[in-house]
Amino acid sequence: MNAAATRNCLRAGMVGMGMIFDDTYRPFFERAHLEGLYDRRFADVDVKLVAVATRTGRRAERYRQSAGDRIYPFESFSGSAAVERMLQTELTFACVATPDNRHFEAAKKILQAGVHVLIEKPSVLSLQELDELVRLAERNKVLAKVVYHKLCDPDHKKLRTLFADGVLQHVNSGYCTLLEPKQISGEQFAEWITGRNPGTYVAVHYIKLIDFTFGGRLKTVMATGQRGIVGPADGGTWDSCQLRLVYQYDSGREAAFDIHTSWVTPDNFPGYVEQEVQFRFDNGVWNGHSRRRGVECTVEGKTPTELKISLNNHYNATFLEPWGERSQRGYGIEVIDRFAREVAYVEFGRDGDRTERLEKMRALHYNDLSADRQVVAAVQALEAILDRQQQGRPDCVVRVNDPRGGLVLYEPGRAEPEVLYGDPV
Numbered sequence: 001m002n003a004a005a006t007r008n009c010l011r012a013g014m015v016g017m018g019m020i021f022d023d024t025y026r027p028f029f030e031r032a033h034l035e036g037l038y039d040r041r042f043a044d045v046d047v048k049l050v051a052v053a054t055r056t057g058r059r060a061e062r063y064r065q066s067a068g069d070r071i072y073p074f075e076s077f078s079g080s081a082a083v084e085r086m087l088q089t090e091l092t093f094a095c096v097a098t099p100d101n102r103h104f105e106a107a108k109k110i111l112q113a114g115v116h117v118l119i120e121k122p123s124v125l126s127l128q129e130l131d132e133l134v135r136l137a138e139r140n141k142v143l144a145k146v147v148y149h150k151l152c153d154p155d156h157k158k159l160r161t162l163f164a165d166g167v168l169q170h171v172n173s174g175y176c177t178l179l180e181p182k183q184i185s186g187e188q189f190a191e192w193i194t195g196r197n198p199g200t201y202v203a204v205h206y207i208k209l210i211d212f213t214f215g216g217r218l219k220t221v222m223a224t225g226q227r228g229i230v231g232p233a234d235g236g237t238w239d240s241c242q243l244r245l246v247y248q249y250d251s252g253r254e255a256a257f258d259i260h261t262s263w264v265t266p267d268n269f270p271g272y273v274e275q276e277v278q279f280r281f282d283n284g285v286w287n288g289h290s291r292r293r294g295v296e297c298t299v300e301g302k303t304p305t306e307l308k309i310s311l312n313n314h315y316n317a318t319f320l321e322p323w324g325e326r327s328q329r330g331y332g333i334e335v336i337d338r339f340a341r342e343v344a345y346v347e348f349g350r351d352g353d354r355t356e357r358l359e360k361m362r363a364l365h366y367n368d369l370s371a372d373r374q375v376v377a378a379v380q381a382l383e384a385i386l387d388r389q390q391q392g393r394p395d396c397v398v399r400v401n402d403p404r405g406g407l408v409l410y411e412p413g414r415a416e417p418e419v420l421y422g423d424p425v
């Protein structure tokens with residue numbers, strides 16, 4: 001018998017094949033198709049993208065044509081029962097990269113089928129949805145994980161390392177901004193932008209970074225936003241928003257973080273996706289800026305549209321390697337590779353039994369859905385505050401683990417608060 005016939009195999013599915021599929025999942029699956037995954041803990045494992053589910057099937061078909069033999073010959077399903085049909089192909093894991101408000105329905109079906117799931121950020125939009133997915137994953141003994149690739153950015157790993165080692169001590173406050181070009185809201189997301197906001201879409205990266213890096217208990221969420229470019233000035237589609245989170249730590253001390261996001265920055269802005277953070281500690285200040293990370297490149301007729309001026313070669317970039325090979329690598333792809341390794345370890349690991357291995361992988365808080373509670377709480381609060389603002393009820397505040405419930409919305413001038421989520425966060 002040849003080696004391929006005896007190798008273990010991860011059979012993968014993909015729901016949604018848009019921008020992020022092309023950036024990160026595609027290079028992961030193409031590399032894994034060629035090289036498999038090897039790790040001493042589970043040996044040599046094949047990874048096959050066996051089936052995909054998308055809304056219309058057009059992008060899947062286009063990809064199949066362009067990829068040729070760089071990818072496994074996957075089956076493509078589209079239309080309303082696409083996910084169910086994809087799940088009939090005996091998958092080991094499936095990834096969900098549909099628009100933010102369509103993660104839950106797909107992830108639920110995947111977990112119900114007893115298949116491991118990896119969900120793009122933001123995992124889901126409410127704690128009620130999170131509870132249901134975590135329950136399903138536990139019942140069906142599979143992993144439910146979420147992608148926050150900024151945790152794998154070497155700069156953010158260094159921030160966390162310095163904090164964990166006590167070099168940077170107690171964070172007091174900070175700000176983060178992420179500004180997306182207009183092209184994202186105007187073209188890329190035109191199909192699903194109505195009623196959405198850039199905070200849920202990208203502030204969530206920084207909510208996770210703050211939550212995971214500094215720990216603590218989320219206490220208060222405040223937010224506001226602006227409209228009038230993507231949609232009408234009194235509508236439910238937001239151009240930009242500003243979120244403030246207050247955390248409390250075991251010492252009893254607090255910290256506040258402001259996260260500003262937009263998806264209406266001019267397309268020719270040199271930062272393209274402009275990202276900046278500053279965290280102030282008792283004994284230090286951390287400054288990070290995407291345009292000061294190192295590289296700015298201008299090419300006549302190509303930058304800043306076809307080629308970016310501020311190249312983020314750490315996230316995801318194509319390279320001619322010194323040894324002659326062409327590659328695409330970066331932390332955006334590494335985070336998916338890690339998840340596939342976690343699944344391979346659960347299914348084919350050589351130590352302990354499957355239950356022990358599953359528990360070990362679930363205990364990884366950087367991506368486990370059960371550890372995403374405070375992030376989802378912040379997103380649910382943000383969405384509720386923006387919704388009330390649209391209804392002409394601005395300036396609401398959400399308190400977390402209040403005597404009245406886990407997430408409680410207070411509106412100025414209204415005596416009775418509204419409980420968004422009853423159980424403790």
Ligand SMILES: NC(=O)c1ccc[n+]([C@@H]2O[C@H](COP(=O)([O-])OP(=O)(O)OC[C@H]3O[C@@H](n4cnc5c(N)ncnc54)[C@H](O)[C@@H]3O)[C@@H](O)[C@H]2O)c1
Pocket residue numbers: 015016017018019020021053054055056057059082097098099100102106120121122147149188189201
């Ligand atoms: N990690 C990151 O930095 C990052 C960057 C961009 C997007 N994202 C996340 O990825 C997700 C997708 O974003 P995108 O930029 O790829 O969007 P996109 O609009 O480019 O693509 C969405 C894809 O989902 C498919 N789709 C839509 N509804 C579907 C349904 N009901 N069932 C099956 N397929 C469906 C569409 O056919 C399309 O292929 C979002 O949750 C977004 O927040 C993450």
